[in-house]
Amino acid sequence: MNKDYILAIDQSTSGTKALVVDKSGSIVARSSTGHKQMYPHPGWVEHDPLEIYSNVKKTARQALELAGIGPSRLAALTLTNQRETAVMWDRETGLPVYPAIVWQCQRTADVCAAYKALGHEETVRAKTGLMLDPYFSATKWAWILEHVEDARVKLAEGKLLAGTIDSWLLWKLTCGNVHATDFTNASRTSLFNIHTLQWDEEMCGLFGVPCELLPEVKFSDDVFGYTEDSELFDERIPISGVIGDSQAALYGQFCFQPGMAKATYGTGTSVLMNVGEKYEPTGKGNGLVTAIAWGMRGKVTYALEAVIRTSGDSLKWVRDNLGLFGTFEEMEQLLAQAPDNEGVYLVPAFVGLGAPYWNPYARAAIVGMNRGTGKAHIIRAALESIAYQVRDAVELMQSESGIRLRELRADGGASENAALMQFQADLLMQTVVKSDVAELSAMGSVYMGGLGTGFWESPADIPARQKGCRTYEPSMDPDRRERLYAGWKRAVSSVLNIG
Template identity: 65%
Template structure:
């Protein structure tokens, strides 16, 4: 049977998607299922790993059925995933010992603050490229080891395994035969030495996460295992193209040269710039990252992380009930062609680049008696563009490379008002991908190249819709100045709050 298709699993913060991709790189079928967002208390965010796995099984089967193909026609299954979300499970029962702790979760902020106060951030950055922040995985695993029922006992018996969501899915899809991850996901844990390309024993000791729990680390294009009968019966499909979602989108955009950059407008937004074949110096506010691994060699990136972007629009829809669907949102934006001084700082789970204030909280500023639904919706949309401008200016300042254009993808990138406003704020073109699913395509491309499905990226074509700057510069700068004032007020409140806390949520 000819193997004319790739199957990509895209496990994101909001749900799990499966796409069938043909030899032209075209998506021929897709399936999507949301999973629950669990909020045990303020600032805590969890997912159910078993629900994620079951949704992966369902979407994969639905997508292949919708494409009208047999599993034997698949050249490979690829996995791209929400990155820093941490899972801890029992290798004997195959069950998680606790819910997955999501990248947004702030429960380890106190522990990270203790490390900072002890002067440990510099060595963490030197080895891993990352800041000391609750965003990353290591502190989450440590929390589970300390707090999950029976975790310490299972650890002593040698029954525990730790991984990000890619590791969890691959382990389940291979029936426990492969405990693996790739360079990109490993580099988001605070435990991986991005220079030596191996787990760092000192970092494991610092965070109290034994290296014995961690997966083996592979290149993003390697075959890491084979599916078992739990998925396709007696047909076994190679699993390759394992890569974190933001890095997958960078590859999907063909940002293959240093200085090329993209923004993925998902739950949060990752602004990622290709830095070449060695780590680029990262100043305050940026993190170093591995863009992907191919053939055992790493390509590096610089990243500015935005915690809330598309999630802000979801909040305005679901929590405030400001609109019911995207058509109504478009009508509201048309009713308020300007923000009339209203700004939303979406620090629902703190602020990321360039501020890195995990204790900051969201705020609406500049409201008057005439402020209504349209202005708040516009403020939510505009907040994404302001944060991306913050990120791009930081990347340019630190890398010394001027950005020619920004390539954009993700669900919110389908909003023309946002894309035009983004181009106006950056004063340079924004190239919006013809498909929103660049993470899934990027993992499919890497996996396909790895198994020989494609010989080179030149066989693949991407289509873009370009947005050119059109606003008066004075107006754009006035809007941005208002944003900076709004952020300053939120940071001021967070700083005042920090003075009265002793970070009691540290490690035992």
């Protein structure tokens, strides 16, 4: 029987999607489900790893059913994932010793501040490309080892394993036969040397995370192993195309040349720019990190990234916590009632601020309200906060790297909002190209896995997914643009002063 489909698993911060993709690059079926977000203390964010794996199996089976095919038609299963989220589990029982600590979680902010005070950040940045921040995985694993008694016991017994979400899912999918990750996920842990392409013993010692807990690191287009869980499929499907979600979107957007960039508008927003196969930062960081864009066909490509902690999640907060709208159709109607923000800004520092501020202690605020402010203004402020933060990131990337942005390509759930994309083009004074496929992270992993398993012979054979993209050109009056942006900078300044 022909193996003429790929099943893509997209495990994100808010939920899990499964897509069935054919050789033309078309999505023929999709299934999705959310998982519980746990906030046990202010600034803490956790997920249940077992719920996530259960959702992977459920959405995978549903997607195949909707496509009307069986697993025997699959050439590969590919995997893209929320990146820095940290999991530890018992290698014998396959059970986590603690909930997954999500990338948004700020519980180790004081630990990172202490490391900075001791002068460790320069070494961490030189080796890993990252700054000292609770965003990344190392201090999350260290926290589990320090605070979870069961983890300490299992560590002493040699039963403990650690990994990001991709490693956890690979372990479960292969019934414990594979403990691995790829270069992109490894480069987000603060433990991986992006120059030697190995786990760094000095970093592991600094953070107190033994190297032996960590997964083998592979190229994204390697075959990592085969599905073995009979509750999922009764056939062994090769697993390839394993790559972190933001890097997967960069590849899915065909940003193959240095200077090409994308912004993935999800729970947070990652602005990622290809900087080539060799890269030495020209600036001091200021909120930028150097990561591995992808490793494939025996070579590694680097990327410069600016991380925005909260973007699309701001709209979810306005909807769910404030109850200002019920559906996105209602949101559009309300936005039409307030074509201008009238000086109202939402600074979405719910879990601190990312690039270029990198202040984990900042807290969210709505500023500039007057007696005439209504819910439409607050909704607009939440929407526009996404675009302001992306402009912050783009300006930082250009000034610090010395590399001029060639083009910004947009994807992710919030990129479906035409008002947001137009406002983004206006603020950047640049063309914004919005992909016709929202699931670019999944498609990037599909392209990787397809090449790794011979589904497509070469990158030239990958279907051109940029056809039908929508292009947004800047049209805002320059004076208004700068007035609005100046107001944003003042609003952020007020939050940082309070923080």
